[in-house]
Structures are given as C-alpha cells and as structure tokens.
Amino acid sequence: MAKITMTVNGKKSTGDVEDRALLANFLRDELKLTGTHVGCDTSQCGACTVHVDGRAIKSCTMLAVQADGAEVVTIEGLAKNGKLHPAQQAFTECHALQCGFCTPGMIMTTAALIKDNPKPSDEEIVHGLEGNLCRCTGYLNIVKAVKRAAELQAK
Amino acid sequence: MYAFQYRKAKTLKEVGEWLAKDDEAKLLSGGMTLIPTLKARLAQPTQLIDINGISELSGIEVKGDVLSIGAATRHQEVATSKVVRDALPALASLAANIGDPQVRNRGTIGGSVANNDPAADYPAAVLGLNAKIITNKREIVAEDFFQGMFATALEAGELIVRIAFPLPKKAAYAKFPHPATGYAMAGVFVAETADGIRVAVTGAGEGVFRWSDAEAALGKKMDAAALEKLTLSTDNLNEDIHGTREYRAQLAKVMAARAVAAITGKK
Numbered sequence: 001m002a003k004i005t006m007t008v009n010g011k012k013s014t015g016d017v018e019d020r021a022l023l024a025n026f027l028r029d030e031l032k033l034t035g036t037h038v039g040c041d042t043s044q045c046g047a048c049t050v051h052v053d054g055r056a057i058k059s060c061t062m063l064a065v066q067a068d069g070a071e072v073v074t075i076e077g078l079a080k081n082g083k084l085h086p087a088q089q090a091f092t093e094c095h096a097l098q099c100g101f102c103t104p105g106m107i108m109t110t111a112a113l114i115k116d117n118p119k120p121s122d123e124e125i126v127h128g129l130e131g132n133l134c135r136c137t138g139y140l141n142i143v144k145a146v147k148r149a150a151e152l153q154a155k
Numbered sequence: 156m157y158a159f160q161y162r163k164a165k166t167l168k169e170v171g172e173w174l175a176k177d178d179e180a181k182l183l184s185g186g187m188t189l190i191p192t193l194k195a196r197l198a199q200p201t202q203l204i205d206i207n208g209i210s211e212l213s214g215i216e217v218k219g220d221v222l223s224i225g226a227a228t229r230h231q232e233v234a235t236s237k238v239v240r241d242a243l244p245a246l247a248s249l250a251a252n253i254g255d256p257q258v259r260n261r262g263t264i265g266g267s268v269a270n271n272d273p274a275a276d277y278p279a280a281v282l283g284l285n286a287k288i289i290t291n292k293r294e295i296v297a298e299d300f301f302q303g304m305f306a307t308a309l310e311a312g313e314l315i316v317r318i319a320f321p322l323p324k325k326a327a328y329a330k331f332p333h334p335a336t337g338y339a340m341a342g343v344f345v346a347e348t349a350d351g352i353r354v355a356v357t358g359a360g361e362g363v364f365r366w367s368d369a370e371a372a373l374g375k376k377m378d379a380a381a382l383e384k385l386t387l388s389t390d391n392l393n394e395d396i397h398g399t400r401e402y403r404a405q406l407a408k409v410m411a412a413r414a415v416a417a418i419t420g421k422k
Contacts, residue, residue: 002161018158019158019159019160019161019203020156020157020158020159020161020193022190041194042191042194042195043187043190043191043194044336046255046257049257055231055260056256056257056260057257057260057261058257058258058261060194061186061187061190061191061257061261062186062190062261063161063183063186063190063203065161065163065205066183066186066205066207109256109257112256113256128256130254130255130256130337131254131255131256131257131258132255
C-alpha cells in the first residue's frame with residue numbers, strides 16, 4: 001500500500017492505494033469521480049483520458065502511485081465557475097455524441113489538442129483523436145465539434 | 156494485475172543496486188507496453204522500479220555530429236523538440252506518428268528500444284543510423300543490439316541510459332501503420348550516412364533488419380526508381396491475420412520508395 005497525494009481538479013486529494021492500483025481506479029473508486037470512464041481496459045479506447053500535469057494520458061495505463069504529487073484534471077474539473085469549457089460547449093452544440101460513453105475521453109483529448117494546436121486542420125484533428133474510439137461511429141460530428149471548440153476557445 | 160511492490164528510484168546507481176538484488180524486478184518507464192501486459196496478467200514481476208524523473212535519463216542535446224537523447228524522453232518531447240527537429244527531422248516525425256497522443260505523452264524512447272517490439276518505429280531509426288545504445292554498463296552499437304522479436308543485447312541488471320544518433324546527411328522514415336493500432340505493418344528508415352546508404356525495415360519481419368539490396372541500389376543512384384526492380388525476400392517476414400509475407404514485402408518496398416522520395420524531393 002502507498003499513501004498518495006495529488007491535486008485533482010484543483011483540490012488536494014489524499015488516499016491509500018495498492019501499488020498496483022491504476023489512476024483510473026483511484027479517481028473512480030476512491031474519489032468517486034466517475035466521469036472518467038473505463039471502456040476497454042486494454043489501453044486502446046481513450047475513454048479514461050485525463051490530464052496529468054497538463055498532458056492527456058490514459059488513466060487506465062498509469063499507476064495511481066505514479067501520479068503522486070501531480071496535478072490531475074478530469075472531466076469534472078473542466079468547467080470553470082459554472083461555465084462549460086469550449087470543448088464541452090462545442091460537443092453539446094454539435095451533438096458530438098450518440099451513447100456518450102466515449103465523450104469524457106473525447107472532450108479531455110480535445111481540450112489538450114486545442115491547447116497545443118489552437119487551429120487544427122481536419123487531418124490534424126483526426127490524427128489527434130487516434131487514441132479515442134467511438135463505437136457509435138459518431139466521428140463526423142466529433143470532428144466538427146473539435147473545430148467548433150477551437151473557434152470557441154479563440155473567442 | 157498480480158500484486159507487485161512499486162519503488163521509485165532517484166538515481167541510476169539505485170536502479171542498478173535494486174535490479175542486482177532481484178532478477179524478477181521490472182523497470183517502469185512510460186509503461187505503455189508494460190502496464191497493458193500486467194493488466195492482461197502476462198507478467199508477474201515482484202517489483203516495478205519506476206525510473207521516471209532520474210536526471211541521468213533525461214535531456215536532448217547535439218554534440219558535434221551526434222544527437223543524444225536520454226532514455227526516459229517521451230515520444231512527444233522528441234516529436235516537438237526544436238533540437239531534434241533541426242538536427243534530425245526524420246526522427247521527430249517518426250516520433251510524432253507513434254501510437255496516439257496519449258501514448259506519446261507517456262511512452263519513452265528507451266522503453267521502446269529496450270522492448271524491441273518487431274513493429275515498433277524507433278528501432279528502424281536506431282538501426283538505420285547505427286545509433287549507439289549507452290547503458291549503465293557499456294555502449295552497444297545498433298547492429299549488435301537488436302536480436303529479433305522482443306530480444307536485445309541487454310543483460311540482467313542493464314538499462315538504457317541514452318541513445319546517441321550519428322547525424323546523417325539526409326534521412327526519412329515512411330510507415331504504413333496498422334489502421335487500428337498504429338503499429339508499423341512496414342516502416343522503412345532510409346539514411347544517407349557517412350558510411351553510405353542504410354535502409355532499415357521494421358514491422359515486416361521478426362525484428363528490425365537492414366535491406367542490403369536496397370542499400371546497394373540506392374548507393375548507385377539515390378532515386379525511388381532504383382528500387383523498382385527489387386523484391387524483398389519473404390524468408391524472414393511475418394505472416395499473420397493482418398497480411399501475408401508477400402504483402403509485407405511489397406509494403407516495405409513502397410515505404411522505402413516513399414522515404415527515398417522524401418529525401419530526394421522527387422515523386
């Protein structure tokens with residue numbers, strides 16, 4: 001067991017975890033932040049994407065102990081003062097979801113993508129979303145939403 | 156995942172000592188292969204020694220004609236580093252197309268090279284440039300380092316510290332990624348080096364290898380047309396649900412031609 005402390009969505013969070021616990025488990029089971037979804041559990045679908053120290057990562061493929069001392073942002077921490085993040089706003093406007101299971105990961109990846117590249121082309125968007133799968137095949141609206149998110153961010 | 160003990164090492168010396176005491180321990184760098192392997196219960200190490208944050212394993216620098224990259228450098232850092240983009244743009248673009256963004260934000264060059272997945276991208280650049288693998292014990296040239304599927308010259312207790320790439324006159328990498336995994340179905344690194352043309356192929360065989368016929372043909376004329384009459388031998392190529400040997404041989408040839416076209420600027 002290890003005692004870990006990290007800042008999650010701006011709040012200091014401490015917990016005791018097994019060495020083998022994944023960051024996704026810690027966020028969901030200990031902190032009850034269930035917006036981070038575990039889709040495939042084989043590191044492929046990206047539904048569990050969160051930001052660790054500003055970078056998008058798959059929280060099912062990082063140990064919770066490795067995030068000790070880190071700054072973590074989950075889908076629950078993206079909106080600020082009741083105002084949706086541009087990525088959240090854009091996914092809503094463009095109806096970029098069908099079942100919605102992949103959406104938290106898609107939005108976290110989008111938020112990171114438009115931070116690195118404020119004006120992505122369609123090709124860069126598709127390349128940037130390679131680590132996120134949507135089994136409803138809703139990609140067209142998702143790509144539109146990323147474009148819209150970039151526009152909203154620029155405003 | 157089976158249980159293990161997690162330890163975070165602060166120095167290279169510490170890693171060496173811990174490894175020497177426990178031959179069932181595994182090193183954890185980016186974890187992009189190791190963690191999925193553990194989750195599938197395909198491995199049961201006693202300890203995971205986390206080597207993230209060890210200063211000796213970090214940093215990117217050019218000294219003379221050599222680009223040296225610390226083993227714990229993440230793909231994203233290699234892809235976006237101004238030093239790499241200026242000195243060896245082919246390596247930056249190779250790194251920018253590994254896996255997906257989340258993988259590139261965690262995965263490391265040392266981990267990829269040490270794992271030697273037969274479809275990984277980095278081994279093509281390492282062999283294509285005959286880079287030097289600097290470990291905590293010695294230096295190994297790429298020619299001697301890669302020893303087939305997931306096998307390398309690394310011994311127990313040995314880890315990669317840095318990788319030193321001799322800078323080529325020109326180089327390019329082209330790959331045909333598997334559409335689902337992003338792994339190379341065939342990836343070819345072509346380099347004009349001080350010792351002549353080198354062509355390294357990944358993804359198609361049991362491990363990265365040099366294609367000597369292509370090297371000879373391109374040595375005579377650096378032109379994609381020089382490859383047209385060649386056929387890559389299928390003797391040691393992979394055949395699986397994704398493609399036949401013949402298909403991979405053809406893909407390797409097409410990727411080699413694309414890499415050459417990127418070097419010469421001709422289509």
